[in-house]
Amino acid sequence: MSLSKETEVIFDANRGVDYDSANPPLYASSTFHQKVLGGDAKYDYARSGNPNRALLEEKLAALEGGDYAFAYASGIAAISAVLLTLNSGDHVILPDDVYGGTFRLTEQILTRFNIQFTTVDTTHLQEIEQAIQSNTKLVYIETPSNPLFKITDIKGVAQIAEQHKLLLAVDNTFMTPLGQSPLALGADIVVHSATKFLGGHSDIIAGAAITSNKEVADALYLLQNGTGTALSAHDSWTLSQHLKTLSVRFNQSVENAQKLYTFLSQREEIAEVYYPGNDALHLSQASHGGAVLGLRLKDETKAQAFVDALTLPLVSVSLGGVETILSHPATMSHAAVPKEVREARHITFGLFRLSVGLENADELIADLNYALKEAFNESTNQQTETEYFSR
Numbered sequence: 001m002s003l004s005k006e007t008e009v010i011f012d013a014n015r016g017v018d019y020d021s022a023n024p025p026l027y028a029s030s031t032f033h034q035k036v037l038g039g040d041a042k043y044d045y046a047r048s049g050n051p052n053r054a055l056l057e058e059k060l061a062a063l064e065g066g067d068y069a070f071a072y073a074s075g076i077a078a079i080s081a082v083l084l085t086l087n088s089g090d091h092v093i094l095p096d097d098v099y100g101g102t103f104r105l106t107e108q109i110l111t112r113f114n115i116q117f118t119t120v121d122t123t124h125l126q127e128i129e130q131a132i133q134s135n136t137k138l139v140y141i142e143t144p145s146n147p148l149f150k151i152t153d154i155k156g157v158a159q160i161a162e163q164h165k166l167l168l169a170v171d172n173t174f175m176t177p178l179g180q181s182p183l184a185l186g187a188d189i190v191v192h193s194a195t196k197f198l199g200g201h202s203d204i205i206a207g208a209a210i211t212s213n214k215e216v217a218d219a220l221y222l223l224q225n226g227t228g229t230a231l232s233a234h235d236s237w238t239l240s241q242h243l244k245t246l247s248v249r250f251n252q253s254v255e256n257a258q259k260l261y262t263f264l265s266q267r268e269e270i271a272e273v274y275y276p277g278n279d280a281l282h283l284s285q286a287s288h289g290g291a292v293l294g295l296r297l298k299d300e301t302k303a304q305a306f307v308d309a310l311t312l313p314l315v316s317v318s319l320g321g322v323e324t325i326l327s328h329p330a331t332m333s334h335a336a337v338p339k340e341v342r343e344a345r346h347i348t349f350g351l352f353r354l355s356v357g358l359e360n361a362d363e364l365i366a367d368l369n370y371a372l373k374e375a376f377n378e379s380t381n382q383q384t385e386t387e388y389f390s391r
């Protein structure tokens with residue numbers, strides 16, 4: 001019987017062992033007894049393999065529609081593994097607004113091993129084509145991108161990659177496997193920060209890479225075991241549990257995000273709202289706009305007052321939790337980017353990213369409504385960006 005994604009993450013095929021417990025046991029063992037010397041027991045040492053990680057990986061593969069999945073200690077560990085399948089002298093094409101941690105990994109670490117990178121605006125397919133060199137091996141994209149929600153045509157890039165015999169990897173963290181299926185659109189590898197929606201409870205750091213390409217899968221396993229970046233048994237167990245509620249969590253967050261989008265779009269205090277829910281290209285490759293949106297205050301000197309007046313959202317980095325999370329790219333994810341560069345990329349002091357959680361949507365709207373009114377009230381303290389950074 002072939003199962004839907006919702007059922008797949010809940011049904012435990014190993015049910016029946018260990019007292020018929022509703023949940024799989026946690027195998028908290030670094031090593032396993034070997035009855036037969038030189039035998040082929042399924043597990044011998046937990047870095048190389050562990051039943052909890054194996055179960056999680058089965059579910060991750062089913063969610064993305066891939067043949068193989070590998071769980072890593074973080075999203076960045078999964079992305080590192082994908083990039084380390086390459087050799088010295090190979091070249092990669094990356095988005096110019098790639099996730100900051102991925103940029104740091106390429107710029108400060110992988111270039112030391114002579115893996116070469118070119119960043120382009122991947123929303124323009126011709127920029128990708130023009131960047132291809134004789135040593136190009138991989139195109140790496142994120143869609144929607146962060147924090148401005150730019151959309152890249154996954155099928156279009158997959159066609160270019162195929163013509164030039166390149167691999168295509170997609171960071172699918174923002175849409176989750178329920179909102180967007182890059183492998184079905186022609187990608188070769190999907191990566192996730194499972195810290196975000198897949199985990200969904202802001203309690204673990206985890207990552208995953210999924211593929212149907214056997215050669216890539218072998219390389220990913222070698223790296224998982226050989227560089228020691230596999231996800232622990234405990235975190236694999238926790239993530240498997242959290243995946244069971246992914247569809248209800250994500251669907252509810254998307255519904256809430258759509259309500260917040262409608263509210264925010266009508267506010268005079270807000271200059272721009274970014275949400276891919278109405279973008280034709282995005283909707284041609286995804287089921288909806290997702291649960292994360294961007295907003296830019298008309299007056300950036302109100303940014304701190306806005307945060308001060310809010311009650312519900314957690315003000316922090318990260319996204320995809322059950323709680324609504326408000327991020328401020330200028331002082332968080334993009335704080336290390338020089339101000340001129342940041343502003344040229346429209347990441348101004350008034351820009352916020354809102355990852356919408358599972359709270360009652362009317363209460364979230366009431367909270368935002370209050371905070372916007374308070375912040376834009378003439379008598380409220382204003383703080384310029386210069387003052388902020390000179391604290």
Ligand SMILES: *Cc1c(COP(=O)(O)O)cnc(C)c1O
Nearest residue numbers: 074075076099171173193195206
């Ligand atoms: C958070 C994030 C990552 C990195 O994942 P970690 O789990 O923090 O290592 C990669 N890509 C995107 C899009 C992210 O949001």
